[in-house]
Amino acid sequence: MASKAGDWRNYKRVLLPPVKDLHRLDVYEDHGGYDALRQALTTDKWDPASVTDEVKKSGLRGRGGAGFPTGLKWTFMPPVNPDVPRFICCNADESEPGTFKDRQVMEYNPHLVFEGMVLAGYAMTIKTAYLYVRGEYADWITHMERELEKAYAKGYVGENIMGSDFSMDIVIHKGAGAYICGEESSLMNSLEGRRAYPRIKPPFPAQKGIWNYPTTINNVETFAHVPLILSKGADWFSSIGAPSSPGPVLYGISGHVNRPGVYEYPSGMLISDLIDEVAGGMRGGKKLKAVVPGGSSVPVLRADMIDGVTMDPEGLRDAGSMLGTAGMLILDQDTDMVSFLRRITHFYHHESCGQCTPCREGTGWLENIVTRIDEGEGNVKDLDLLIDLCSQMEGRTVCALADAAAWPVRHTITRFREEFEAKCRPSLVATHVESAAV
Amino acid sequence: MTDFIKDPVVSLPDRMPEPVIPGDELFFTDEEKKQIETWVSRYPTADGAVMRVLWLAQEKFSFLPAEVVQLVANALDMPYAKVYGVATFYTQYFKEKKGKYVFDVCTCFSCQWCGGYDMLHYLEEKLRVHAGETTGDGLFTIQEAECLGACGSAPMLQITNGPYVHNLTREKIDALIDALREGNMPAFESVTLPQDEDELSGNRRTDVDKTTSSVTPPVSETVK
Numbered sequence A: 001m002a003s004k005a006g007d008w009r010n011y012k013r014v015l016l017p018p019v020k021d022l023h024r025l026d027v028y029e030d031h032g033g034y035d036a037l038r039q040a041l042t043t044d045k046w047d048p049a050s051v052t053d054e055v056k057k058s059g060l061r062g063r064g065g066a067g068f069p070t071g072l073k074w075t076f077m078p079p080v081n082p083d084v085p086r087f088i089c090c091n092a093d094e095s096e097p098g099t100f101k102d103r104q105v106m107e108y109n110p111h112l113v114f115e116g117m118v119l120a121g122y123a124m125t126i127k128t129a130y131l132y133v134r135g136e137y138a139d140w141i142t143h144m145e146r147e148l149e150k151a152y153a154k155g156y157v158g159e160n161i162m163g164s165d166f167s168m169d170i171v172i173h174k175g176a177g178a179y180i181c182g183e184e185s186s187l188m189n190s191l192e193g194r195r196a197y198p199r200i201k202p203p204f205p206a207q208k209g210i211w212n213y214p215t216t217i218n219n220v221e222t223f224a225h226v227p228l229i230l231s232k233g234a235d236w237f238s239s240i241g242a243p244s245s246p247g248p249v250l251y252g253i254s255g256h257v258n259r260p261g262v263y264e265y266p267s268g269m270l271i272s273d274l275i276d277e278v279a280g281g282m283r284g285g286k287k288l289k290a291v292v293p294g295g296s297s298v299p300v301l302r303a304d305m306i307d308g309v310t311m312d313p314e315g316l317r318d319a320g321s322m323l324g325t326a327g328m329l330i331l332d333q334d335t336d337m338v339s340f341l342r343r344i345t346h347f348y349h350h351e352s353c354g355q356c357t358p359c360r361e362g363t364g365w366l367e368n369i370v371t372r373i374d375e376g377e378g379n380v381k382d383l384d385l386l387i388d389l390c391s392q393m394e395g396r397t398v399c400a401l402a403d404a405a406a407w408p409v410r411h412t413i414t415r416f417r418e419e420f421e422a423k424c425r426p427s428l429v430a431t432h433v434e435s436a437a438v
Numbered sequence B: 001m002t003d004f005i006k007d008p009v010v011s012l013p014d015r016m017p018e019p020v021i022p023g024d025e026l027f028f029t030d031e032e033k034k035q036i037e038t039w040v041s042r043y044p045t046a047d048g049a050v051m052r053v054l055w056l057a058q059e060k061f062s063f064l065p066a067e068v069v070q071l072v073a074n075a076l077d078m079p080y081a082k083v084y085g086v087a088t089f090y091t092q093y094f095k096e097k098k099g100k101y102v103f104d105v106c107t108c109f110s111c112q113w114c115g116g117y118d119m120l121h122y123l124e125e126k127l128r129v130h131a132g133e134t135t136g137d138g139l140f141t142i143q144e145a146e147c148l149g150a151c152g153s154a155p156m157l158q159i160t161n162g163p164y165v166h167n168l169t170r171e172k173i174d175a176l177i178d179a180l181r182e183g184n185m186p187a188f189e190s191v192t193l194p195q196d197e198d199e200l201s202g203n204r205r206t207d208v209d210k211t212t213s214s215v216t217p218p219v220s221e222t223v224k
Ligand SMILES: Cc1cc2nc3c(=O)[nH]c(=O)nc-3n(C[C@H](O)[C@H](O)[C@H](O)COP(=O)(O)O)c2cc1C
Pocket: A061, A062, A063, A064, A065, A066, A067, A068, A070, A091, A092, A093, A094, A095, A096, A179, A180, A181, A182, A183, A184, A185, A217, A218, A219, A220, A222, A399, A400, A401, A404
């Protein structure tokens, strides 16, 4: 398989174009900022339905982890009823370990996010949008509030935007530290001033969202694409990168590479290109051991599994993993995969909201048993016990956190079995791992 | 306790423990009340503003004992139990008194493999307290944090829910502690995008004094 990213070496960035001080409103305006919104609100070119159609046509898929087609999601909103309020939520909770791209967009191009949110509001006839930012991003919240105030003053947000009869408010909501708030229904409960327990779905947010009113929720990067799609056209967008999930992608690369950081490139990049050429190769010339391609929840890939694998949902599915948030952790030969898994299980145990028994108890047992193995106190049979535990958690809970906790366990054990066995006490009984996974 | 239960078989939980904030300090100023009103006006119900008001209360009283939770509940006309439920759900709200400076050292996922534990242990040794504890002078608390969304500049820490310190080294920690002892909070540090280094020869922001670029993560000596 070859790269689906085309001539990526000559790719020109659009989400984070190389412009000094683009985060400032005056600079943003000088570089075509709010032009897409102006065209939508003050000319006949775009009526609300055609904005949604254009987003649909572009093939944009959500960048929050699940990869759901954005235009299609917008059509789930019920017909406008003037007596029923409806909302937009921008998900800036970004807490998936290994993910740090949304923070860079909020720091370097916040107006693109605001413009995308207002355009989405116009497309779905929505008057209020909440931008839910994780509480740890306090500094970035301050920066964004300052820029948002300027956007209000210039009439890009607020009453009668650009003299049109469309009005919309953006409210920045500050979280207070809980990974689960990234889950959309938990985020909605958090916004309402409750404990952030996820809700059972259905009903989906478009039917019953915040305060039980119709709500559409998208990720920061997803909204940031919208003004670009309108100003450059759906065809432009869909011609970039992998056809099944097109467009620019922010790859957050961390771990044992020479140049970690957030990079903007077309979707469908080869993992090997991202490591060797984009991120400057492995630290200290060490050998690659493993790649986690999309945040801690997605299955880890062994170095021998990444040959020809591209960063798009289909490419990664065929390789036995998922795109997730495209936050890639690169690990070298010295990494202890048992210790690696131990820290991941600790994370999910800490972050489980505690509503569902399989998740609350299961994540705790995952951590206990992996810790036991890591300390040299485990038995080989514990590995089967862990896989069995995963099967009892997956698909049995209110939200996907339990699955997200189980996948890394299942796949790290099956893919690095020898390493786990080497840390266990020897067994005289035959053991096997039941797993459909590669 | 009512009179007729002389000798309770079980000790009943104290719903309202002894207050620690003196009664005459326990109020919101007019200015703060106006700020709360503005927040409330942004949500269909006042409950939506509870997280912001808890933040305000924590900044003012440094943590959230029961009487502060009650104050927030009164300000928003919400039941105490509901506000208490929110205050205890999120890790950034402090339920007990912490040090003046709280270090949230990320040891999660990427940071684990880029020296996060080295930095945590170095801090523990330097300040002679364990993660979760506060120094005797009440100045520093050390905590182990989950991913703070700065994995590219690992290892890193956050100071008291405020500024991030990226690409930690022992020297950086030494300098940080010295500065904090003098009462100087570090300034905002902007992480330069690697592509900006190539195309803009540095950080794109001209309004920040401190920038840090992506560096090769240190080889960790201790991973746990
Ligand atoms: C446990 C859990 C955590 C999540 N965390 C985030 C997050 O931090 N940021 C985010 O954008 N989406 C997160 N999601 C996905 C959201 O539920 C939702 O699918 C997404 O925000 C939709 O936006 P999109 O369609 O633009 O991707 C999380 C999902 C789960 C199950």
